Amino acid sequence: MSRRGNTALVAKRSTDRPVDTTEIRALCESAGLDVVGERTQVRPRDPTYDFGEGAVAEMTERVEREDVDVLVVDDELDPGRAFHLEEAVSADVIDRTRLVLDIFAERAETKRARLEVRLAELKYELPRAEAKARRGESSGRRGFKSGGEEPQAAQMRADYKQRIKHLRDELDQLDDADGDLRDARRESGFDLVALAGYTNAGKSTLLRRLADDLSVEENAVQHDDLDDTAASRDRLFETLDTTTRRATVDDHRVLLTDTVGFVDDLPHWLVSSFRTTLAAAREADAVLLVIDATDDPEAIRAKVETSLAELDDRDGTLVPVLNKRDEAGALDSKRGVVADLAGDPVVTSATEGAGVDALRDRLGDALPERERVELTVPNSDAGNAFVSWCHDHGTVREIEYGDAISFAFEGRPEVVAKAEGRTADFGE
């Protein structure tokens, strides 16, 4: 972040009372800003400043008096309003989207997350750069060229578009690679489970509860945020990169993937920049939708509705999880709200471990049906090697060794089909 300092004043305008600044303050904190005060206003959007002139004058005075570096506006500001406001208050003005982008940029660790953040930033910057170019052109250079656009502005737009296209292409390639990786994982006998839900709901904490001690992580993440620092910090968007760990659920070998949390009021183009992390959820065999039980029932309703819309075209079964029961107070109505929208939730406390066994049971039921076949192979080196392969790709039961080895094998249908194909190779 290229700001001078981190002292922030929060400003929020709304047409409805009360004007709630809880979330924008939490976002500021996540961005490392020190919020020294707030100015809220109930009124329609002002065409020049977003806020009314009186509020702007007051904010200007506070910026001066309290040495504020940044005015954080809880709204998406169009380029014109942002410019006017910045001129008026003499501080950096950051809108909600920019703030979220700053947090994303700071958290992004994998190549994918960095590309996604950069893509989102370019999409955010393009209209603002255009507005700036227009302001520059309208002051003094008007009439320089008759008709058409100023060459500089046109060139700038073309550059942005080119960079955006380039990033999209790179991300598409990563997507393809991800799809291939998911196929390979399924063929290796893993069921794929994703954790989705709003930021701060407890997804990563729950993932740690469910995961086997032994973790496999092939996600080029340099430092594993799941281990010693894992006493989960209460910051939003703690998880920006998807992280995958192994778990065992009812004999199913499972890969659990954590995803970036949803947040309200983000423009759609920003959410779509992070579509690849959502792909992990959409294409999983089961999705744990983690819901923060400390929210009030109405907030829970709104969040579950949004989450379901994001996951609308998913392939797998959805398992709702109402987490943080240790802090949530009365649960009946909250549970009812979730049950109405998404089915009866499993109630958990990820920090205390309560409900985790029940969650494993529900997850076991949600995973794809497994097939079972009876197999017989020669009791030879090749036969024994095949049995080890079966252990690695599914569940081996009722094994008997004699002249031949016979056993029951259970696994994902594609794995069972492959196993049957391989027994055919033993001839006879």
Ligand SMILES: Nc1nc2c(ncn2[C@@H]2O[C@H](COP(=O)(O)OP(=O)(O)OP(=O)(O)O)[C@@H](O)[C@H]2O)c(=O)[nH]1
């Ligand atoms: N009291 C209580 N706190 C919890 C519980 N589960 C998680 N938390 C806390 O909630 C905060 C957020 O937990 P995370 O697991 O990081 O949440 P997340 O959903 O992964 O958040 P993002 O990565 O930002 O999307 C942390 O401070 C956790 O310790 C719970 O069951 N009870």
Ligand SMILES: [Mg+2]
């Ligand atoms: Mg997380």
